[in-house]
Amino acid sequence: MKRTLLITGGAGFIGSHVVRLFVNKYPDYQVVNLDALTYAGNLENLLDIQDKPNYVFEKGDITDEARIEALFGQYAFDGVIHLAAESHVDRSIMDPLAFIKTNVLGTATLLNVARQHWKGHEDGKLFYHVSTDEVYGSLGQEGLFTEQTPYDPRSPYSASKASSDHFVKAYYHTYHLPVVLSNCSNNYGSNHFPEKLIPLAIHNIKHSKPVPVYGKGDNIRDWLFVEDHARAIDTIFHHGRLGETYNIGGFNEWKNIDLIHLLCKIMDEKLQRAPGTSAQLITFVKDRAGHDLRYAIDATKLNTELGWSPSLQFEEGLEKTVAWYLANETWLDNVTSGAYQQYYQDQYNKR
Numbered sequence: 001m002k003r004t005l006l007i008t009g010g011a012g013f014i015g016s017h018v019v020r021l022f023v024n025k026y027p028d029y030q031v032v033n034l035d036a037l038t039y040a041g042n043l044e045n046l047l048d049i050q051d052k053p054n055y056v057f058e059k060g061d062i063t064d065e066a067r068i069e070a071l072f073g074q075y076a077f078d079g080v081i082h083l084a085a086e087s088h089v090d091r092s093i094m095d096p097l098a099f100i101k102t103n104v105l106g107t108a109t110l111l112n113v114a115r116q117h118w119k120g121h122e123d124g125k126l127f128y129h130v131s132t133d134e135v136y137g138s139l140g141q142e143g144l145f146t147e148q149t150p151y152d153p154r155s156p157y158s159a160s161k162a163s164s165d166h167f168v169k170a171y172y173h174t175y176h177l178p179v180v181l182s183n184c185s186n187n188y189g190s191n192h193f194p195e196k197l198i199p200l201a202i203h204n205i206k207h208s209k210p211v212p213v214y215g216k217g218d219n220i221r222d223w224l225f226v227e228d229h230a231r232a233i234d235t236i237f238h239h240g241r242l243g244e245t246y247n248i249g250g251f252n253e254w255k256n257i258d259l260i261h262l263l264c265k266i267m268d269e270k271l272q273r274a275p276g277t278s279a280q281l282i283t284f285v286k287d288r289a290g291h292d293l294r295y296a297i298d299a300t301k302l303n304t305e306l307g308w309s310p311s312l313q314f315e316e317g318l319e320k321t322v323a324w325y326l327a328n329e330t331w332l333d334n335v336t337s338g339a340y341q342q343y344y345q346d347q348y349n350k351r
C-alpha cells in the first residue's frame, strides 16, 4: 500500500532511526522528513539513506503554520509521526520558553493543520505523537508507570511534553482526529547528541576528561536501545488502536552510577586500558534541580496487545553503542562544535 508520511524531527537521535527504518522497510511509502536542524538535528545521521527515491528532506520549523500548511498541500500526507521537540531537561531548566514554543505550540500547530486537511475524510489517516515517560513524574523505589498513571510532570521539559500529549488527546476527543501516542523510557544508541548521559560519558572517557555524574548517581532510569524504540513506533503506527496510549520500555532499570561503572568497564576493554582506569574519571557534580529519582515503565500493554518486546540485552546494546562511537570519531567531532563547548561550560562549570 502506498502512503505519504510526514516524520518530524527526523534528523535527531530517535527520529533518524525511525526515518531509516521506514525508508528501508517500506519502499512504497514516501517519507518526508521535516526538521528545523537545531543544534540536535544532524543530516549526517542519515547519509546512508539520503539518496533513496522514497525519501525527501524539508528544512522547516513545526511552529511555522504557513510552512506546515504548504507541506500538507504539496504532499497530501496520510500519516504523521511527530518526534520534533526540544528534548534535553537541563536545557529546559535554562530556557523553558523555547520548550513551550516547540513542544506545545509546535505540536498544536501540526495537529491543527492535520485536522483541517483531513476533515471529513479521516479514514486511513493517523497522527502519531511520540512522547516520554517523564510526563508521569517520579517514582519511589517501588512501582512502574502504566498507561493509567496520572500525569505529574516536574521539569519544564516534561511539562511541555505532558501539555502536548493533552492537546493530542483533546484533538482526538473534540475533533475525532485519528491519533495514537506512545510514552517511552530513556533511549540509548548511535547518533545520540553528546549532552545526554551515555554519549557524554563515552566522549569524556575517550578523551580522559572528567565524567560528570549528578548527585551521588542514585537516580534510576529504564534504558531502551533506540532501534527497539523505532521498531515499537513501527508496530504502533501500523497496529495501534486509535486514541490509545502505549508505554514503551526496556524492563531494564539502572542506577546512573552503576551504568557509568559498566560503561567504564566496557571502555577500558575497548581502549585496552588497565581495569579501573576509566572509573577514576567519575566526578560527582551538584544535582540537577528537581531531579526525578526513578522512572520505570510497564510495557505490558504493548507486549500483550501488539506483540512487541525489546530485542537486546543492555550489556550487548551498550557494547554496540560504544563500538559505534569509537568507529565514528568524525561524527562526534563534528557535533561537539563551538556551540556545544559553550553549552558544556555553562552547564558543568557554573558551580
Ligand SMILES: NC(=O)c1ccc[n+]([C@@H]2O[C@H](COP(=O)([O-])OP(=O)(O)OC[C@H]3O[C@@H](n4cnc5c(N)ncnc54)[C@H](O)[C@@H]3O)[C@@H](O)[C@H]2O)c1
Pocket: 008, 009, 010, 011, 012, 013, 014, 015, 034, 035, 036, 037, 038, 039, 040, 041, 042, 060, 061, 062, 063, 082, 083, 084, 085, 086, 087, 088, 102, 106, 130, 131, 132, 133, 161, 183, 184, 185, 186, 187, 188, 193
Ligand atoms: N531521547 C529519549 O530518551 C526520549 C525518550 C522518550 C521520548 N523521547 C521523545 O522522542 C522525540 C525525539 O527525541 P530525541 O532524543 O531524538 O531528540 P533530539 O533532540 O535528538 O532531536 C530532536 C529533533 O527535532 C528537531 N527540532 C527541534 N525543534 C524543532 C522545530 N521547532 N521544528 C522542527 N524540528 C525541530 C531537531 O532539529 C532535532 O533533529 C522527542 O519528542 C522526545 O520528547 C525521547
